[in-house]
Amino acid sequence: MGNLLGNDRAPRARLRELLAAPAPLLAPGAYDALSARLVEQAGFDAVYMTGFGTTASLIGRPDVGLLTGAEMADNARRIAAAVDVPVIADADTGYGNALNVVRTVQIYEQAGIAGIQLEDQVMPKKCGHMSGKALIGAEEMAGKVRAAVAARRDPDLVLIARTDAVATHGVDEALRRARRYADAGADVLFVEAPTSEADIERIAKELSGVAPLVFNWAEGGRTPPLSLERMTELGFSLVIYPIGTLLAATAGIRALLAGLRADGVPPLDGLPAFEEFTDLVGLPEVQELEQRFRG
Template sequence: MGNLLSGPSAPRARLRELLAGPGPLVAPGAYDALSARLVEQAGFDVVYMTGFGTTASLVGRPDVGLLSGTEMVDNARRIAAAVDVPVIADADTGYGNAINVVRTVQLYEQAGVAGIHLEDQVMPKKCGHMSGKAVIGAEEMAGKIRAAVAARRDPDFLLIARTDSAAVEGLDAAIARARSYAEAGADVLFVEAPTSEDDIARVADELKGVAPLVFNWAEGGRTPPITLDRIGELGFSLVLYPIGTLLAATAGIRSFLETLRAEGTPASTLPDLPTFEGFTDLIGLPEIHDLESRFRP
């Protein structure tokens, strides 16, 4: 997994195969290459590059449109290179108009990810579970989706259309927008932040058969935390758990630092941490030793 000399085998075709399988595909969030490797090593079949987590990890700030497309693509490239499983990446609004979307799609495709999602927010965007969002017109977003379809060079590169309009225009408008984005060529539909189980069920029922659907299980967000079995019953094909790894890492680091400050050394924390040798094995040191032996003069 994620070996230096073995790249992933057809990750885009693999992602489409997984989405067509029984039950929802689970995609835990990763915010950097290390967290992506941990997701893969835990046995998950796909990694989701979270924009929220990318912003927090790169600049230590909230997800309010502070990162450029270049910064997001660079992170996606590092994550895709670190794992062999398919990577789905947040591509925000496409970083501009339809012409910008063309370049965004091509850059993410060159970065090696298997798919992206594009959203219909006004730039600068906000995390989908924050207040104060605004959306562009549905026709403008449909044009951006058509541009994305035209821009991709690999037909297996997955294009997910996300609408944030439920919080702005209501659920009826969000469902209508999702239908129009499917007509524009989106492969998968993503209605962000329904706020009740009834709304979740409406999205699933009214968009059933239009395209595969994403459920965003945003940890602590505005959408009710329903069970994976229920998500499957409703017919969602892909479930994102975007920020749990980031929150877990934050809690672990904070606890470690509190102990260090109180006790002066980290000695009492070591039994709960990976060993030095265990961690270096986890990040691939045995492979480096093998390569050193292989290429030694």
């Protein structure tokens, strides 16, 4: 758990160790610092900052490129400060051209992020499981990847290159782009939104040995859900579950408000007690520090 006084941590080196392990690294999505703390408390070794969830939670809008890089980086900073486990953060398109990518990588690195995800969509982008996406050229994206490699100050910062080409150009082009981005220096490859298990198997087979691979277990998205056993067999190194926490929070809030509206009293069954919640967000640490530094 991230402490107020900080910790001697090496989250980027830790993320690289986890990605090199035989079993996939599971990274549930977090949209704010509280959901990130809950992911860590549940025993997961990494947190994924979801752009979809960040947009929904900050401005109550869909993930169609409405947030700026500064807004995304601020959310990433808060999440990274709240937990001790590595945080992998969505950085969309890098918010411009290769020069913008340089600044984006540096700002995310300063925010304490262990892994940054960049994609090859035209800006403004759309959620990878929405229709109407458009892509920049493969060579332009390769230039962005090279810029990201040159911009990072910590060589352990993990750079994830995502292609959305399956939806716009097909699997062949997605594979070609993924290899091109690996050649440009990407540490991890992310082929977004394949729509069949056969395509997933082909992607895993043809990119095996090129770079570690991401599987996006997008809750309710276009990609068929696979079991953890199957994802392990296929050799995926990182599995993200981007919006399950957001959907669960939405369902819980809806249920509470419906009960309050109907009865005038919020239904509290199943909710954490007040003291449990204050422990969760670190009140005991605050009280200990108050005693420690009392004049």
